[in-house]
Amino acid sequence: MSDWQVKYKSSLKDRGTEGILKLREGILLFVPNDPTSDSKLKVLTPNIKSQKYTKEGSKKPAWLNLSNKQGDSHIFEFQNYQDMHACRALITKALAKCEEEQPKKPAAVLTSAEQLSIADLELRFKVLRENIELQRLHKEFVETKVLTEDEFWATRKKLLGKDSIRKSKQQVGLKSMMVSGIKPSTDGRTNRVTFNLTSEIIFQIFAEKPAVRQAFINYVPSKMTEKDFWTKYFRAEYLYSTKNTAVAAAEAAEDEELAVFLKPDEILAQEARQKIRRVDPTLDMEADQGDDYTHLMDHGIQRDGTMDVVEPQNGQFRRSLLQDLNRHAAVVLEGRNIGKHLFAPPSILSSYVFHDVDSENTRSVAEALARVKQVSKADGETTKDANQERLARMSRLAEMEDLQAPQNFPLAPLSIKDPRDYFESQQGNVVNEPRGAGTLKRNVHEAYGSLKESILEIRTKGLRDPLIKPEVAFEVLFYPVVFRSLTQTISTAKNIIGKNPRESFLDRLPKSTRDEVLHHWTSIQELLKHFWSSYPITTTYLHTKVGKLKDAMSNSYSQLEAMKESVQSELRHQLSLLVRPMQQALDAAFQHYDADLQRRTAKSARGSAGEANGSV
Amino acid sequence: MASVASKLYSDDVSLLVLLLDTNPLFWDTTSTTFSQFLSHVLAFLNAVLGLNQLNQVVVIATGYSSCDYVYDSSLTSNVSSESRGARMPALFGSLLEKLEDFIGRDAELAEGDEHVDRIASSLLSGSLSMALCYIQRVFRSGHLHPQPRILCLQGSPDGPEQYVAVMNSIFSAQRLMVPIDSCYIGTQNSAFLQQASYITGGVHHAPKQLDGLFQFLTTIFATDLHTRGFVQLPKPVGVDFRASCFCHKKTIDMGYVCSVCLSIFCEHHKKCSTCGSVFGQSKLDAANASSSVNDRKRRAPDS
Numbered sequence: 047m048s049d050w051q052v053k054y055k056s057s058l059k060d061r062g063t064e065g066i067l068k069l070r071e072g073i074l075l076f077v078p079n080d081p082t083s084d085s086k087l088k089v090l091t092p093n094i095k096s097q098k099y100t101k102e103g104s105k106k107p108a109w110l111n112l113s114n115k116q117g118d119s120h121i122f123e124f125q126n127y128q129d130m131h132a133c134r135a136l137i138t139k140a141l142a143k144c145e146e147e148q149p150k151k152p153a154a155v156l157t158s159a160e161q162l163s164i165a166d167l168e169l170r171f172k173v174l175r176e177n178i179e180l181q182r183l184h185k186e187f188v189e190t191k192v193l194t195e196d197e198f199w200a201t202r203k204k205l206l207g208k209d210s211i212r213k214s215k216q217q218v219g220l221k222s223m224m225v226s227g228i229k230p231s232t233d234g235r236t237n238r239v240t241f242n243l244t245s246e247i248i249f250q251i252f253a254e255k256p257a258v259r260q261a262f263i264n265y266v267p268s269k270m271t272e273k274d275f276w277t278k279y280f281r282a283e284y285l286y287s288t289k290n291t292a293v294a295a296a297e298a299a300e301d302e303e304l305a306v307f308l309k310p311d312e313i314l315a316q317e318a319r320q321k322i323r324r325v326d327p328t329l330d331m332e333a334d335q336g337d338d339y340t341h342l343m344d345h346g347i348q349r350d351g352t353m354d355v356v357e358p359q360n361g362q363f364r365r366s367l368l369q370d371l372n373r374h375a376a377v378v379l380e381g382r383n384i385g386k387h388l389f390a391p392p393s394i395l396s397s398y399v400f401h402d403v404d405s406e407n408t409r410s411v412a413e414a415l416a417r418v419k420q421v422s423k424a425d426g427e428t429t430k431d432a433n434q435e436r437l438a439r440m441s442r443l444a445e446m447e448d449l450q451a452p453q454n455f456p457l458a459p460l461s462i463k464d465p466r467d468y469f470e471s472q473q474g475n476v477v478n479e480p481r482g483a484g485t486l487k488r489n490v491h492e493a494y495g496s497l498k499e500s501i502l503e504i505r506t507k508g509l510r511d512p513l514i515k516p517e518v519a520f521e522v523l524f525y526p527v528v529f530r531s532l533t534q535t536i537s538t539a540k541n542i543i544g545k546n547p548r549e550s551f552l553d554r555l556p557k558s559t560r561d562e563v564l565h566h567w568t569s570i571q572e573l574l575k576h577f578w579s580s581y582p583i584t585t586t587y588l589h590t591k592v593g594k595l596k597d598a599m600s601n602s603y604s605q606l607e608a609m610k611e612s613v614q615s616e617l618r619h620q621l622s623l624l625v626r627p628m629q630q631a632l633d634a635a636f637q638h639y640d641a642d643l644q645r646r647t648a649k650s651a652r653g654s655a656g657e658a659n660g661s662v
Numbered sequence: 663m664a665s666v667a668s669k670l671y672s673d674d675v676s677l678l679v680l681l682l683d684t685n686p687l688f689w690d691t692t693s694t695t696f697s698q699f700l701s702h703v704l705a706f707l708n709a710v711l712g713l714n715q716l717n718q719v720v721v722i723a724t725g726y727s728s729c730d731y732v733y734d735s736s737l738t739s740n741v742s743s744e745s746r747g748a749r750m751p752a753l754f755g756s757l758l759e760k761l762e763d764f765i766g767r768d769a770e771l772a773e774g775d776e777h778v779d780r781i782a783s784s785l786l787s788g789s790l791s792m793a794l795c796y797i798q799r800v801f802r803s804g805h806l807h808p809q810p811r812i813l814c815l816q817g818s819p820d821g822p823e824q825y826v827a828v829m830n831s832i833f834s835a836q837r838l839m840v841p842i843d844s845c846y847i848g849t850q851n852s853a854f855l856q857q858a859s860y861i862t863g864g865v866h867h868a869p870k871q872l873d874g875l876f877q878f879l880t881t882i883f884a885t886d887l888h889t890r891g892f893v894q895l896p897k898p899v900g901v902d903f904r905a906s907c908f909c910h911k912k913t914i915d916m917g918y919v920c921s922v923c924l925s926i927f928c929e930h931h932k933k934c935s936t937c938g939s940v941f942g943q944s945k946l947d948a949a950n951a952s953s954s955v956n957d958r959k960r961r962a963p964d965s
Contacts, residue, residue: 490726493686494769500689500696501762510701513876522874 050133053123054078054087062123069136074112076122089114094141099134110134170199182565183572187598193576197591201575220250220378243276248408251279252415253377256313261306262412272408282307314373555621559613563624566606570628573599577635583642596639603632673888675716675808677800679793680707681815682732684723684765687782688818688848694872699847703815704754706879711735711753713884718808720796723761724789724816725768726782731792732764733757783821786814786854790831790842797840809887811841811864816855817848822906822913825854832858841865843883847872853902853913860901867896908936 049069053062054076065078074094076087089112098111108130113119124130174181180202187193252259258279266275282304285294298305514522555563577595580588606625613621682703689696707719721733733756790812797810812835835842841864844855851868859866869878885893904915907928918927923937933940 489690490686490772491769493690494765494772497684497686497689497696497765498762500700501758501765503695504697504700505758507697509705510698513701513705514874518871518873519877522869522871522877 050129051125052076052129055121055123067122067133069133069140074137076120087120089120094137097134097137099130112137173202179565179568183569186569187572190598191594193591193595197576220253221246245408245411249411250377252412253380254373255311256317256415257306257309257311259412259415260313263409263416266409278304279307555613555617559609559621562605562609563621566602566609566625567628570599570602570632573602574631574635581638581642592639596636599632599635603629672714673809674886675714676710676886677718677720677797677808677810678710679720679722679796679810679812681786681789681793681812682721682723683784683816683818684761684768685726685782685784685818686765686769687726688784692817692847692872694847694875699872699875702876702879704757705876706884708753709880710884713886716808720793721757722789722792723764724784724786725764726784727771728764728768729785729788729792730760730764730767731796732760781819781821783824784816784818785824786816786821787824787827787831790814790828790835794831794834794838794840797838801838811843811887813883814842814844814855814858816844816846816852819848819850820852820854823911825906825911826908828854828858832861835862841887845869845879845883847875851902853904856898856901857903860898865890865895866898 050067051064052067053064054067055062063078063080065076065080068075068077074087074089076089094112094114096113098113100107100109108124108127110122110124110130110133111119112122122133124133174184184198188195188198252262262275266272270278278301281297285297285308294308298308573595577592577599580592580595583589583592606629610618610622610625680703684696689699707721710719711717717735719733719735720731723730723732733754793812797812800807800810832842835858840862842858842862843864844852844859844866846852846855846866846868856866858864865882867878867882869875882895885895904913905917905926906912907914907917908925909927909929909931912928914926914928918930919925920927920934920937920939920941922939923934925934925936927934931941
């Protein structure tokens, strides 16, 4: 049945108009009983963002609060809770169906280009306006369709500002504040102490105190409700804080469940004992007696810093600050791995259900933690075989050399061959380079003579002073890599302008040529950057991109040639020296392109030839 | 106990064995003179010795027809007694003396062998072997020794007749865990040096500017083995793995390999000259023979 009698309220204070709520394919329709009233409502199910509902058991009427994506909320008052729950279930089912269908649509819309927001585009324009060089590059390449917008900006993310780079979501870790630091709010008048419980705190309590977790799984909801459970827990905490061990003992004797909270944590103690048993004494000491912090009673400092003498029979009802601290630190260090799996909703239903402390969710937290502990315990369990292996390893490591039996290794007999065979066979015919013996002798003689002269020279003159000229050292510093050599030629030219008042070569060029040269330098760098980054070619997109880049590069090459010819003859040599590294870089790129193309056509030719053969 | 003793030397103590190329035919043809080259090298040696008080340097001269030890920093008789050349640091007085004597001896040997015409290569294999022998002696002297490495300063081209000997030295260096760094200052590529550095885990570099050789040497080759873990040294773009054939000593990149001893031949042989194993009929010939028979058989039903 998908029709219900409801009262529709636009806000909590509204009295509500009676009517019928219908749920159809993808639409929620409210038709008021009174045809004259104008509060007809049609809500598309995909627009519903979340539902809230009032709990059964509270004195409030059965309300269902739907909020849609625009932020409005609609409240429907049902006649009874059953109706409300039925409606809620149907709505969540419909929403789940919508969720499935929805992801397919966006994929079709966003193909290759990112969807840019208006702000992004504005930012890009701003950057282009400010940097004229960049604007020129942009005009040259993006508008002639050699590079796409995205490729152009892909390497310039820093210019676009750090906000455009999506920050990876950081996972929030555990709080270092201890659970016992939760202070309740006390109401002096009515003598009530109120604790505020959030799921965070519950998670922390379960992680730190496995006995409490176990008790939760056992008692709730079979023996008591969750509220009672937490009440008892906080009563136990309160008893601890009062340091009144006599009262604690008395209450523990009375109330069995309370006693669970007051006893020392058995599960923890067991884990610590296991850890100690598992340690291999020959390896590093991972755990030792000190890890068993549940039994460190000798310090005796209580949680609020006071020292106290402990009576032996009530000793178990106290916990020291050290124990709490150690346990808390251990849990914080373990981290949030458990939480990650817990809060992923098992079904869409729970993600749309609003709750603060829902018993079913807390239970799932407790059970998940218990499961994780089980798994880790099973891994580390000391079975009989593991024990045997440990003992064997210990005896091996602790063995004493002199007490071992003599070891007789298997021997292989020597077979000594005549080494002369090997050496003689290596002296084959040596390929002779035709050179007159006489001339060689003379050359050698002269060469040795000059070598001896050199040594004499250095003995008299000593080491060179200075050993390296500063310009040479500077060049050596920027020595490696193709791009750097480009930079080097231009920047040494530029630097000489700055450093020495000597007239530099770049100054002598007419202004237009100089600008052209510098522009070519930046544009060639840009092109080469994109060219080399698209190898190896794996997709057709890269293939077309490389083709376009190659055309642009050959264009640049011919422009450089033209520039060289246009300049005056006296400057031509210097200009060609300046331009040469750029041309060399372009040549290398062309070579690579041709070689790659050849390889591909050869491969495809071979492939098709092979097919032809196979078919015959 | 053994490991404790060797820890008394800190990690960055090194023994540098420098193989200096003194091939006159090469030095005749370069623009940099040998004296300029020597000044860079001597300053570099000083720098290496200055890095750590316990560092040691050994220099072996690689000549045209012979090799010899020219300098050992651990010997005390290094200070030259002669008064001329007061500008030269006294530390290297004996180095230069011995170098001069060595070159004289090398010249005499070269005059003797006039019938041997070969590519003007220096005896790299000889000096590598001498270096490895010295290092082996250091290893056997006890647990307390610096970490050895070999630096090869070469300008002459590779002599393919030395291929087998050089490869043997490289593999022994690899076994001893001694890296061979190489600095090639000649014009062509040296396949031997590239392979040596690649196989033994050393650094290969071919500086283009010989004016700044000292800078290259100190920034790339002066780092000791422990520090190399933190420093980014130049990596080669590719390694030239060409070998020389064992029969003619030609450089080849495709050939026949004996499956027993891995010797390389440029043409088909009936018997391996190194290990004596007889080669069977090659699969290629067998396939050709049988396929021609099959073709004849296949064509029959068609027609």
